[in-house]
Amino acid sequence: xxxxxxxxxxxxxxxxxxxxxxxxxxxxxxxxxxxxxxxxxxxxxxxxxxxxxxxxxxxxxxxxxxxxxxxxxxxxxxxxxxxxxxxxxxxxxxxxxxxxxxxxxxxxxxxxxxxxxxxxxxxxxxxxxxxxxxxxxxxxxxxxxxxxxxxxxxxxxxxxxxxxxxxxxxxxxxxxxxxxxxxxxxxxxxxxxxxxxxxxxxxxxxxxxxxxxxxxxxxxxxxxxxxxxxxxxxxxxxxxxxxxxxxxxxxxxxxxxxxxxxxxxxxxxxxxxxxxxxxxxxxxxxxxxxxxxxxxxxxxxxxxxxxxxxxxxxxxxxxxxxxxxxxxxxxxxxxxxxxxxxxxxxxxxxxxxxxxxxxxxxxxxxxxxxxxxxxxxxxxxxxxxxxxxxxxxxxxxxxxxxxxxxxxxxxxxxxxxxxxxxxxxxxxxxxxxxxxxxxxxxxxxxxxxxxxxxxxxxxxxxxxxxxxxxxxxxxxxxxxxxxxxxxxxxxxxxxxxxxxxxxxxxxxxxxxxxxxxxxxxxxxxxxxxxxxxxxxxxxxxxxxxxxxxxxxxxxxxxxxxxxxxxxxxxxxxxxxxxxxxxxxxxxxxxx
Amino acid sequence: xxxxxxxxxxxxxxxxxxxxxxxxxxxxxxxxxxxxxxxxxxxxxxxxxxxxxxxxxxxxxxxxxxxxxxxxxxxxxxxxxxxxxxxxxxxxxxxxxxxxxxxxxxxxxxxxxxxxxxxxxxxxxxxxxxxxxxxxxxxxxxxxxxxxxxxxxxxxxxxxxxxxxxxxxxxxxxxxxxxxxxxxxxxxxxxxxxxxxxxxxxxxxxxxxxxxxxxxxxxxxxxxxxxxxxxxxxxxxxxxxxxxxxxxxxxxxxxxxxxxxxxxxxxxxxxxxxxxxxxxxxxxxxxxxxxxxxxxxxxxxxxxxxxxxxxxxxxxxxxxxxxxxxxx
Numbered sequence: 001x002x003x004x005x006x007x008x009x010x011x012x013x014x015x016x017x018x019x020x021x022x023x024x025x026x027x028x029x030x031x032x033x034x035x036x037x038x039x040x041x042x043x044x045x046x047x048x049x050x051x052x053x054x055x056x057x058x059x060x061x062x063x064x065x066x067x068x069x070x071x072x073x074x075x076x077x078x079x080x081x082x083x084x085x086x087x088x089x090x091x092x093x094x095x096x097x098x099x100x101x102x103x104x105x106x107x108x109x110x111x112x113x114x115x116x117x118x119x120x121x122x123x124x125x126x127x128x129x130x131x132x133x134x135x136x137x138x139x140x141x142x143x144x145x146x147x148x149x150x151x152x153x154x155x156x157x158x159x160x161x162x163x164x165x166x167x168x169x170x171x172x173x174x175x176x177x178x179x180x181x182x183x184x185x186x187x188x189x190x191x192x193x194x195x196x197x198x199x200x201x202x203x204x205x206x207x208x209x210x211x212x213x214x215x216x217x218x219x220x221x222x223x224x225x226x227x228x229x230x231x232x233x234x235x236x237x238x239x240x241x242x243x244x245x246x247x248x249x250x251x252x253x254x255x256x257x258x259x260x261x262x263x264x265x266x267x268x269x270x271x272x273x274x275x276x277x278x279x280x281x282x283x284x285x286x287x288x289x290x291x292x293x294x295x296x297x298x299x300x301x302x303x304x305x306x307x308x309x310x311x312x313x314x315x316x317x318x319x320x321x322x323x324x325x326x327x328x329x330x331x332x333x334x335x336x337x338x339x340x341x342x343x344x345x346x347x348x349x350x351x352x353x354x355x356x357x358x359x360x361x362x363x364x365x366x367x368x369x370x371x372x373x374x375x376x377x378x379x380x381x382x383x384x385x386x387x388x389x390x391x392x393x394x395x396x397x398x399x400x401x402x403x404x405x406x407x408x409x410x411x412x413x414x415x416x417x418x419x420x421x422x423x424x425x426x427x428x429x430x431x432x433x434x435x436x437x438x439x440x441x442x443x444x445x446x447x448x449x450x451x452x453x454x455x456x457x458x459x460x461x462x463x464x465x466x467x468x469x470x471x472x473x474x475x476x477x478x479x480x481x482x483x484x485x486x487x488x489x490x491x492x493x494x495x496x497x498x499x500x501x502x503x504x505x506x507x508x509x510x511x512x513x514x515x516x517x518x519x520x521x522x523x524x525x526x527x528x529x530x531x532x533x534x535x536x537x538x539x540x541x542x543x544x545x546x547x548x549x550x551x552x553x554x555x556x557x558x559x560x561x562x563x564x565x566x567x568x569x570x571x572x573x574x575x576x577x578x579x580x581x582x583x584x585x586x587x588x589x590x591x
Numbered sequence: 592x593x594x595x596x597x598x599x600x601x602x603x604x605x606x607x608x609x610x611x612x613x614x615x616x617x618x619x620x621x622x623x624x625x626x627x628x629x630x631x632x633x634x635x636x637x638x639x640x641x642x643x644x645x646x647x648x649x650x651x652x653x654x655x656x657x658x659x660x661x662x663x664x665x666x667x668x669x670x671x672x673x674x675x676x677x678x679x680x681x682x683x684x685x686x687x688x689x690x691x692x693x694x695x696x697x698x699x700x701x702x703x704x705x706x707x708x709x710x711x712x713x714x715x716x717x718x719x720x721x722x723x724x725x726x727x728x729x730x731x732x733x734x735x736x737x738x739x740x741x742x743x744x745x746x747x748x749x750x751x752x753x754x755x756x757x758x759x760x761x762x763x764x765x766x767x768x769x770x771x772x773x774x775x776x777x778x779x780x781x782x783x784x785x786x787x788x789x790x791x792x793x794x795x796x797x798x799x800x801x802x803x804x805x806x807x808x809x810x811x812x813x814x815x816x817x818x819x820x821x822x823x824x825x826x827x828x829x830x831x832x833x834x835x836x837x838x839x840x841x842x843x844x845x846x847x848x849x850x851x852x853x854x855x856x857x858x859x860x861x862x863x864x865x866x867x868x869x870x871x872x873x874x875x876x877x878x879x880x881x882x883x884x885x886x887x888x889x890x891x892x893x894x895x896x897x898x899x900x901x902x903x904x905x906x907x908x909x910x911x912x913x914x915x916x917x918x919x
Binding site for chain 1: 596638641642643644645646647648649650651653654655656657658659660661663664665667670671685689691692694695696697698700704705706708714718782783784785786787788789790791792793859860861863864867868870871872873874878880881882883884885886887889890893894895896897898901902904905908909911912913914915917
């Protein structure tokens with residue numbers, strides 16, 4: 001029997017017959033329905049304590065009493081006042097909305113759920129109604145006639161519910177005539193909830209882990225070494241090449257930072273293996289770091305202060321190791337932090353040099369201040385200059401489409417680089433419909449710390465627009481892989497695809513690159529990085545051209561690695577060995 | 592219900608002026624307009640200063656096009672600006688042509704269970720028509736406040752009355768203005784989603800503007816008012832030597848009163864989006880994030896977990912795993 005936190009539990013027809021018509025009761029008089037399957041479990045006290053956050057307490061969403069601190073109203077209102085003074089975005093976005101409704105049906109959570117409070121405009125009104133009541137002349141005088149309402153415990157519950165049903169994806173902000181960005185409001189709301197000790201565990205536990213261990217998963221340094229070594233073994237089995245594994249290497253030219261999801265979560269693991277292959281083959285003088293073993297930053301889903309606290313290690317480690325610049329891997333919100341926050345918060349990085357490609361001599365002028373370059377920018381430049389030896393036909397069995405991840409799309413604008421790279425390594429690339437890609441891309445439904453199991457219904461609903469767009473290209477063009485440049489996508493889109501477009505697999509772009517790369521000294525490539533046979537490259541009757549590789553690799557270096565099926569298990573074990581806090585968040589009970 | 596109260600209020604304001612103006616002509620012709628314009632000007636200055644008083648700690652443009660990165664990748668200058676002129680271009684498109692609203696789509700579930708996102712230009716068209724016709728009408732009104740009338744005002748008025756229908760010449764802007772407002776009101780009432788999110792504060796300005804538009808249209812085309820008298824009054828107000836000429840119809844004072852209410856209400860309402868849009872940090876910043884450091888004026892030191900603390904905790908394990916350490 002399928003459980004309520006498993007996709008099978010939910011009836012597809014029921015989800016598809018979503019009703020977008022609002023209820024008869026006005027929204028201010030419609031109490032929040034805290035339904036299991038749609039909310040995330042509370043942050044545990046121990047995680048708040050580990051971070052010195054106020055009011056750590058254990059509570060449950062289904063409790064009537066959330067055990068708020070005594071003067072919680074004062075705390076919230078003072079918190080709002082402080083943030084209105086600190087953020088023009090917050091103040092302005094409280095004032096200038098005209099409720100035109102252009103954003104209403106742009107949010108994947110509204111499209112998937114039909115809950116009117118998931119319209120970006122109403123999500124923001126949950127906060128604006130309090131702002132009007134307590135911070136505007138009209139609201140003070142006319143109260144509810146001016147759209148104000150009292151700050152009650154029910155409002156706090158509503159905030160908790162709906163501001164953790166927003167993935168801060170900024171899609172609404174593209175359509176808003178004033179550029180109102182609900183992500184800004186959601187961030188403020190989460191900060192205010194945090195002042196009362198209210199977090200979700202799926203966010204605050206990774207934050208606590210990241211603070212202490214350097215990564216969200218709580219992988220300790222030796223565990224990370226094990227994890228990466230397992231990957232090196234599997235790479236050798238697939239390619240016959242033993243790649244170098246520089247960790248915490250002082251004096252390297254480049255510090256390589258990845259999202260930690262790629263260490264353990266399938267299929268991100270294959271993307272991580274691909275990083276090893278690519279950087280080895282291009283002979284980049286680089287290093288991994290165990291202290292800065294996470295570029296992702298769940299602080300972004302907590303508070304701006306937490307963003308800074310977690311992000312500080314990146315520049316600190318770059319300085320300690322004496323590298324020249326930073327190369328960032330495929331991640332979504334990590335790039336929002338790198339692009340929009342890192343330099344402002346923890347810069348200036350004047351101890352680093354302007355990033356220059358050792359392969360092509362290209363100076364990455366656009367990153368001259370942060371000194372952080374995106375792997376796709378780096379690879380697009382290298383491929384453009386013919387520095388990669390590629391055989392795209394190895395990916396001919398793949399018919400791929402590309403999912404723009406929210407943050408790199410709408411908080412950075414990196415659209416062409418990943419497409420150029422994909423086209424260079426895959427002969428069969430198909431775009432999803434125009435309104436579902438690029439700046440109009442839909443979220444996977446699990447971003448901003450929503451990617452856990454207990455809110456599975458809401459994830460499937462939020463993932464519906466993306467899932468149906470994938471199904472469209474699957475039916476139309478026979479697409480069988482969805483490439484995504486974000487670790488949360490790689491961890492959560494498999495569920496979305498299994499549910500909405502069964503048969504479509506998820507991959508990182510680097511994995512496609514590494515599989516298409518002709519490596520120096522490789523054996524005849526019959527297996528891809530997943531250690532699955534590559535169609536058309538089977539051992540017998542292999543096409544010509546693969547011979548040269550076979551001579552060197554397979555013969556000279558007999559490989560001794562676990563059997564193909566072992567890859568997932570071995571990697572998981574590798575992480576588990578060094579995992580203290582582990583990924584238990586998903587299993588934490590609420591009741 | 593939310594629409595009824597604002598309608599009643601605007602109707603009451605209209606009747607109030609219509610009935611009381613003849614007996615309190617100086618109040619309606621001079622003091623209320625002066626008070627309204629004062630509230631408007633001071634209110635808007637305070638409003639803008641209030642926003643400007645809060646810093647922009649982070650550079651957060653919404654990027655709706657290709658970034659500037661590698662030289663050979665064409666970038667989108669207006670959707671993802673990288674310089675001040677490009678930002679001005681993006682802002683001009685937003686302010687003059689409502690570029691973002693033009694992206695509007697309508698999500699629908701097709702019969703084959705696919706989501707489709709149909710083009711939806713009605714809101715954009717109505718909003719653009721309303722704002723532009725209002726601008727044309729306001730420009731036309733400048734002839735009442737200037738002597739002699741500047742050339743561009745005459746030009747705009749000639750353009751506005753290009754069809755030469757009726758006497759006095761029928762102005763396109765007046766009709767477009769009222770029709771566009773009527774559509775926006777209809778949409779707010781008929782579209783259930785928009786109706787659901789609407790507040791009293793969304794209907795009130797619509798009725799107020801409709802009242803202003805209809806009274807204006809009425810005076811020009813139905814019951815003509817003494818334009819020379821109105822101009823004398825307007826010039827007197829502008830030069831701070833107010834005089835109230837005889838013979839101006841009470842309907843004019845109702846019109847003027849509704850305008851005064853609008854001006855006084857403006858700084859305390861959602862109408863401040865007129866000024867606010869210029870300050871919107873997702874639109875008015877260049878996406879130069881990684882090239883030029885953005886400074887946060889309140890950036891403060893936070894508690895971090897240093898490498899030393901990290902190594903102290905894991906030194907043995909690091910050594911055991913063959914990792915280099917700082918201290919043995």
